Amino acid sequence: MEKRGYQDVNHLVIERCKSGEHRAQYELYKLYAKAMFNVSMRITNDYAEAEDVLQEAFVSAFKNLHSYKAEASFGSWLKKIVVNAAINAIRKRRAELVPMDERLVAGVPDEKSDDEPEWQIEQVRRAIQKLPDGYRLVLSLYLLEGYDHAEIGEILGISESTSKSQYSRARKKLLEIMKEPQFAG
Template identity: 55%
Template sequence: MEQTLYIDRHYSLVEACKRGDRKAQYELYRLYSKSMFNVCMRILNHIGEAEDVLQEAFLDAFQKIHDFRQTSTFGAWLKQIVVNRAINQLRQRRLEWADVGEEAENVGEEDSPADESDWEIARVRDAIQRLPDGFRTVLTLYLLEGYDHEEIAEILSISESTSRTQYMRAKRKLLELLA
């Protein structure tokens, strides 16, 4: 199978990182940290966990920078690491809740936004966060992050049909929650 090599606009920074240049690492962090934090937040919905996952993902990326083969852009490669880390954190959270034996429930109500569109956005976000983890993860990766079902299947170690089914069920459940 022939592989396509991508010439990344940050190629020189990546190469400098491979040589151990800390300034290049900082520059890549500066360029990508905000968008990668947003990815973490969409999956985890917890600021503290998102910050931790972001830091761990960047550490992983810089430690494995020699494995980056330019078969995608650096940003896509980094996003894959971030998504995998966030999903692992979700799994860990699920295990911790199972060990404790408690049920998590959102009790607090947010102040209602004055603007109708803000209220609708808040309502949709809240509904997405109330989806089961699997549904929310597939829906987020597909709709908000732009992954296709083949990529989602690879990331989550599920079949492509499972990804499609979870996505359809997530949409159906989201509509129920919004009704």
Template identity: 55%
Template sequence: MEIGNKDIHYHLIEAAKRYDQSAQFELYNLYVKAMLNVSFRIVNDRDEAEDVIQEAFVNIFKNIDKYRGESTFGAWVKRIVINASINLLKKRRLDFVDVDEAGGMIDDDFETEEESLSLPVIKSAIMELPEGFRAVLTLYLLEGYDHKEIGEVLGITESTSKSQFNRAKKKLREILKERYQYER
């Protein structure tokens, strides 16, 4: 499928495919800040997120001819950034515990605490979570992945993703209770 005029940056993308450096620079500037935020939410380290972004954009422009317009360019870029962020986490050797080994119940009903706490407070608490918990919680709640997709991306089972998500929620509640006296 060829890129259609539906992508608002169609002309920039086409120019970038022709190795037009000014078009590549403009695309970079359009997406870098948002993608840095995506990566930071996953890796929780500003310097590492910046490294991920640089690596991701090198790959994006090296492989831009593979972009076919099946999704928006922004979604394609975001997928590459998420995968690069997850690859960094894999290098750190995340310690995931399978739900079958955990022996705990899975709490499927999660309601956000945003009603009582500000978004910056919740984001700050999420950044305090252990890497495995934070990765799954971020991919599920903030990036919209389901547990099957998270399992595929992280190389874990779907049940492990669910387990990590539920443990992350529990730990997040503990952090919010301890730091902000928030109870639910």
């Protein structure tokens, strides 16, 4: 999201936001809203809830802008806020992670086997939406948002091995869903 040319512009917009300029807040919102909505949507799997999360995250970001130190890109800082807001929204739904038997973590490969078919992006996206919240959350954080299992464990308050197990089970469930007739070809 933040390319080299944007960093200087973003820095100026961020400084204007810190001084309370509403137009600058709107500019920052326009720069990041679409990407952050997509992050929220992948986690919540609900359009209206993703919109609410986006608004909540931006309000929180603007309130806490003074704590942004530019050690990471603004987009990374904002993404953490969005991810946390989305996770909180799921928790409010009282979604629980599927209980794990940590002995199942070992021996589940991460690589695609030769006998797995190739899937269209839209088919995979629809199948991910059918996953239970706990599975979808870990799968999205790991595959789509780029968090490692230690980070996911910290974010969700679970162990790293539970995150790995959830991810493995999510992959297995996703493949089962993808083999259903409505997802074939």
